[in-house]
Amino acid sequence: MRRIALITLTFERARFLAALVGITFATTLALVQMGLYMGFLENASAIIQHIGGDAWVMARGTMVAEYGEPLSAGTRAFVESQPCVREVRGVVVTYVPVRKETGTLDLSTLVGYEPPDGSAVPWELVRGLPQALDAPLRVAIDDGDIAHYGIQGDPLRASLEVSGQTVYVSGLSHGIRPFSLTPYVLTSFSNAQRLVGLQQDQTYYWVVDLENPGCTASFMQRIEAHPELQARTMEGFTRITQDYWVGRAGAGIALAFNALLGVLVGIVIVGQTLYSLVKDHVRELATLKAVGASSRELVGFVAWQTLLLGVLGGSAGTALSLLVRELTSGLGLRVVLSPGVLVLGLGAMVLMCVIASLTSVRTLLRLDATEVFK
Structure with a gap:
C-alpha cells in the first residue's frame, strides 16, 4: 500500500x-x-537577564524596568544590612531625551550598570573597551542604531546630547535591541547618575547577590516591610516585564x-x-x-x-x-x-x-x- x-x-x-x-x-x-x-x-527582558542577580530591589509599585523611580539615598545601606546579602549593585534604567547629530530630539533608554567584575556593561562590546565607559560622559550604543542616531563617519568619534549634556560614543555593542522603539544608551553607573541628576548613593534599582539562594524568600519579606521598597526575584521581574510588553501590548x-x-x-x-x-x-x-x-x-x-x-x-x-x-x-x-x-x-x-x-x-x-x- x-x-x-x-x-x-x-x-x-x-x-x-x-x-x-x-x-x-x-x-x-x-x-x-x-x-x-x-x-x-x-x-523585552534583555536588561534584566543580562544583569542577573538573585533579587531586584525597586520603588514600590514598579511594574517594568523602564518605568522605575529613583530610590532615596539611604536605601543602599538598608539593603546591604540585610542578612545573607553578599553584594549590592546599582542599576539605572530610564528613558532620557537624546539629541542626535542631525539635531532632532528623540528618546532612548539609558542603562547604567555597576558591575561586580569591573566591566562597565553586561554585554560584550564589538568596538571599544568596557573600561573606556568609566571616563566622564562616555557611552556605548548598539551598532544597529548608528543610522538611527544619524551618525556619519566613525561612530567612536561621534557625540550626542543626553538630557542636555554632551556625551561621547566610546563603544559599540551588538544585538542589544529593545522591544520598544527606544534604543539603548549604555554607560557606567556613575555616568548614568550624573546624566539623570542622581546623588552618589541614589539609583533606580539595587541588584542583590545573596550568599545562599535559599535566603531569597526571607530577604524579600524583609525588603517588603520597608514602606518605599519592593523586591522581586530576577526570574519574577523577567516574567512581569515580558507579560507587560508582549502580553498586554x-x-x-x-x-x-x-x-x-x-x-x-x-x-x-x-x-x-x-x-x-x-x-x-x-x-x-x-x-x-x-x-x-x-x-x-x-x-x-x-x-x-x-x-x-x-x-x-x-x-x-x-x-x-x-x-x-x-x-x-x-x-x-x-x-x-x-x-x-x-x-x-x-x-x-x-x-x-x-x-x-x-x-x-x-x-x-x-x-x-x-x-x-x-
Whole structure:
C-alpha cells in the first residue's frame, strides 16, 4: 500500500505541489511567528537577564524596568544590612531625551550598570573597551542604531546630547535591541547618575547577590516591610516585564493569530488534496477492499501520503524559516528558532497533517466494496 499511495500522490503533480507549498507555507509562518514571539520575550527582558542577580530591589509599585523611580539615598545601606546579602549593585534604567547629530530630539533608554567584575556593561562590546565607559560622559550604543542616531563617519568619534549634556560614543555593542522603539544608551553607573541628576548613593534599582539562594524568600519579606521598597526575584521581574510588553501590548495575540492562520491554511490545502485523491481513486480502492485489503491497509493509503507531505513540507518550511531569520536579523527583528521552538512548530505541523487527513480516512473506512461496480 505504501508504494501505491506514494506513486498515486506524486503522479498527481499539480495537487502534490499545491499541498507541498501549503505545508511549507504553514510551517514557515508558524515557526517564524513563534520565533518572533520568543525574540520579543527575550528583547523585552534583555536588561534584566543580562544583569542577573538573585533579587531586584525597586520603588514600590514598579511594574517594568523602564518605568522605575529613583530610590532615596539611604536605601543602599538598608539593603546591604540585610542578612545573607553578599553584594549590592546599582542599576539605572530610564528613558532620557537624546539629541542626535542631525539635531532632532528623540528618546532612548539609558542603562547604567555597576558591575561586580569591573566591566562597565553586561554585554560584550564589538568596538571599544568596557573600561573606556568609566571616563566622564562616555557611552556605548548598539551598532544597529548608528543610522538611527544619524551618525556619519566613525561612530567612536561621534557625540550626542543626553538630557542636555554632551556625551561621547566610546563603544559599540551588538544585538542589544529593545522591544520598544527606544534604543539603548549604555554607560557606567556613575555616568548614568550624573546624566539623570542622581546623588552618589541614589539609583533606580539595587541588584542583590545573596550568599545562599535559599535566603531569597526571607530577604524579600524583609525588603517588603520597608514602606518605599519592593523586591522581586530576577526570574519574577523577567516574567512581569515580558507579560507587560508582549502580553498586554497585544503582540503575543497577534503573532499567535498569524501562526494559527497559517496552520488553518495548511489544513485546508492538504485536506483538500488528500480528499480529492481518495475520491478520484474510489474504484481502485474499492477493488483492493474487494480482494481482501483491510481497513488498516486502506487507511495506510492516506497515512503514507500524509507522511510524505509532512516530511517534505516540514523540512522545506524549516529551511525557509532559518533563511527568514538570517534575512531579518539585519532589520532589527529577532527570530529565535531554538530547539524548543522547532520541536513545538514541527509538532504543530504533524497535528495539522493528521487533522487534514481525517476526512479522507473517514471516507475510506466507510468505503463499500460494491463501489467497484459503479
